[in-house]
Amino acid sequence: MGSVREGQYKSPRALLPTGTSRGGRAHPPTPLARALDALLEATVVGSFSRVGYLARRAAEGWDDPPRADGKVVVVTGASSGIGGAVALALGRLGAEVWVLGRDAGRTEGVAEAVRSGGGRAEASVVDVADGSSAEAFAERYRAVHDRLDGLVHCAGALLGGYEVSGDGFEMTVATHVLGPYRLTWHLAPLLESTGAAAIVTVSSGGMYTERFDIGRLEMGPERYDGVRAYARAKRAQVVLAHEWWRRWSSRGVASYAMHPGWVDTPGLASGLPFFRLGPLLRRPEEGADTAVWLVTGAARSLDLVEGAALAPTGDGFWHDRHPRGEYYLPWTRPKVELDVQGRKLWDWCATRTGVGSDDDQ
Numbered sequence: 548m549g550s551v552r553e554g555q556y557k558s559p560r561a562l563l564p565t566g567t568s569r570g571g572r573a574h575p576p577t578p579l580a581r582a583l584d585a586l587l588e589a590t591v592v593g594s595f596s597r598v599g600y601l602a603r604r605a606a607e608g609w610d611d612p613p614r615a616d617g618k619v620v621v622v623t624g625a626s627s628g629i630g631g632a633v634a635l636a637l638g639r640l641g642a643e644v645w646v647l648g649r650d651a652g653r654t655e656g657v658a659e660a661v662r663s664g665g666g667r668a669e670a671s672v673v674d675v676a677d678g679s680s681a682e683a684f685a686e687r688y689r690a691v692h693d694r695l696d697g698l699v700h701c702a703g704a705l706l707g708g709y710e711v712s713g714d715g716f717e718m719t720v721a722t723h724v725l726g727p728y729r730l731t732w733h734l735a736p737l738l739e740s741t742g743a744a745a746i747v748t749v750s751s752g753g754m755y756t757e758r759f760d761i762g763r764l765e766m767g768p769e770r771y772d773g774v775r776a777y778a779r780a781k782r783a784q785v786v787l788a789h790e791w792w793r794r795w796s797s798r799g800v801a802s803y804a805m806h807p808g809w810v811d812t813p814g815l816a817s818g819l820p821f822f823r824l825g826p827l828l829r830r831p832e833e834g835a836d837t838a839v840w841l842v843t844g845a846a847r848s849l850d851l852v853e854g855a856a857l858a859p860t861g862d863g864f865w866h867d868r869h870p871r872g873e874y875y876l877p878w879t880r881p882k883v884e885l886d887v888q889g890r891k892l893w894d895w896c897a898t899r900t901g902v903g904s905d906d907d908q
């Protein structure tokens with residue numbers, strides 16, 4: 548497969564699709580909607596806050612994401628916040644949802660809420676930062692299904708201090724990078740078997756502040772900085788999402804990284820307690836919207852993706868149903884080609900998790 552080179556990167560404007568999706572079909576946004584979107588994006592607060600979601604939805608006339616009847620989707624971090632809202636939305640759209648969380652009671656609570664909304668759901672207790680837990684889940688899933696239509700990586704947390712996972716890795720990188728890498732590797736054959744599956748990684752706008760640098764990805768206990776560790780891991784999630792696209796899109800597995808904006812969740816309240824924006828914060832279902840829209844395959848109908856369906860582009864960082872630029876600060880631009888970054892990160896993850904090292908694509 549070819550590679551996406553730095554110089555080939557399109558501007559955020561050029562990355563805008565020719566249309567937004569209404570029920571999975573592309574319709575061109577009006578010039579006014581385009582101008583409003585650009586204005587919101589330029590202000591950051593306008594884009595990330597609830598204002599951005601409401602204004603874009605109204606101006607572009609968003610419909611519900613496409614129906615997902617007959618599809619099976621696994622959602623991590625689904626016991627709370629955005630992941631919970633993703634699970635509920637997918638259940639309403641007809642998908643069978645596998646609700647993954649660490650706390651048995653809260654995970655079953657979300658699964659029950661999906662069922663009482665008329666959907667189908669299975670609850671599973673999984674700590675994504677723990678290799679044996681993720682592996683046990685993959686086995687349990689394989690015993691029930693031989694296909695998987697969607698995988699949403701939502702598990703995440705901004706930690707106040709240095710912690711180590713059961714496998715001995717710094718917890719932020721274990722939860723956001725190594726965990727998704729390992730779980731996806733175990734489930735990849737099932738994703739491939741559907742012919743049109745999607746992986747969606749819920750990253751964060753916080754990643755805009757950090758450059759991808761594999762040497763500084765896993766922070767040590769000395770002078771640990773939780774916000775910086777989080778931003779680096781979230782940047783690495785975007786690199787990993789592109790690498791999945793590069794490796795697997797030709798086999799029918801799309802991979803998208805997105806950010807939800809600023810969302811009123813228990814995770815935000817505990818991770819950034821001073822970040823009190825009140826009514827400007829999005830509701831969980833609003834933060835979840837783009838992840839649901841992507842995993843149900845809506846972006847496949849856009850010219851941007853359709854035109855490059857078999858090409859390993861997979862670039863852009865999705866927010867509010869549009870791919871956005873990945874670098875707003877000059878020093879965060881990569882120094883090496885994107886596929887080199889991706890391969891390096893893959894090897895780094897393979898060495899630490901012990902899976903995927905023989906996948907030499």
Ligand SMILES: NC(=O)c1ccc[n+]([C@@H]2O[C@H](COP(=O)([O-])OP(=O)(O)OC[C@H]3O[C@@H](n4cnc5c(N)ncnc54)[C@H](OP(=O)(O)O)[C@@H]3O)[C@@H](O)[C@H]2O)c1
Pocket residue numbers: 623624625626627628629630647648649650653673674675676677700701702703704705722749750751752806807808809810811812813814815
């Ligand atoms: N809220 C925002 O403004 C915002 C902005 C940008 C990105 N995000 C991202 O959105 C995602 C969801 O966050 P949220 O705001 O909805 O926070 P949340 O309400 O705290 O939800 C986070 C979920 O991740 C789970 N989780 C954390 N570590 C895990 C692990 N090792 N294994 C399995 N599950 C784990 C949590 O489980 P427990 O309940 O057991 O802790 C919870 O279900 C995160 O990736 C976050 O980084 C959020």
